[in-house]
Amino acid sequence: MVTGSRARRLQWVFECLYARNGPQHWWPAQTPFEVMVGAVLTQNTAWINVEKAIFNLKQAGSLSAPAIVESDFDLLAGWLKPSGYFNIKARRLRNFCQWYLQQGGYEVLNSWDTHTLRHGLLSVNGVGAETADDMLLYAFERPVFVIDAYTRRLFSRLGMVSGDEGYEHLRAMFEAELPVDVGLFNEYHAQIVIHAKDYCKTKPLCEHCPLVSGCVNA
DNA sequence: ACCCAGGGTCATA
DNA sequence: TATGACCATGGG
Missing domain, CATH: 1.10.1670 (Endonuclease Iii, domain 2)
Structure with a gap:
């Protein structure tokens, strides 16, 4: 007891x-950006399948915000296929990367206070509470549970x-x-x-x- | 064959 | 506010 x-x-x-x-x-990733990508891809999905999708992105030289935004949608969806929900996740990942670049990238975002950053992340279609908190904790090292x-x-x-x-x-x-x-x-x-x-x-x-x-x- | 996996959005009531 | 439908591959 x-x-x-x-x-x-x-x-x-x-x-x-x-x-x-x-x-x-944790988080099993090489860069903060890879953490954020993984956070989106792991939504209701076994991590082993996310690893395959991230491997595909790396293999294609497209594990970066500009590459994801500029890549052909069907090509992107194809790389994400092993992680399931690939059409939705391609859209979500692209939404997030567009926002990420518009704000000025990691250094700019990391200069924001945690509350502001959380609301910014949540404003992206496809990033909900848990995904945002994964990013805050493991990519921005903020004390969020x-x-x-x-x-x-x-x-x-x-x-x-x-x-x-x-x-x-x-x-x-x-x-x-x-x-x-x-x-x-x-x-x-x-x-x-x-x-x-x-x-x-x-x-x-x-x-x-x-x-x-x-x-x-x- | 069946169930679930490191969720989120949208429509509906 | 609170359900339900939907997304989709892969491993047990």
């Missing part, structure tokens, strides 16, 4: 995850949230209960995802770990 204040329980869950899985070094389906499921199973709270409500809760720290938020979200994907299925669980009831195999 997990006891204590919610803040303390959130810390405990993180420590258990980290002890089990070790540092994840990313909420996804895994986060809802884990903490719902742990009895710490009901699960049907709105996105902003949950994000505000995590950011209020935890130390506002980019490194912590980075690692915490990565741990939640890796826990849901692999490790809780293949690694044994420690007896006193609060994750037992949060594991899909428990």
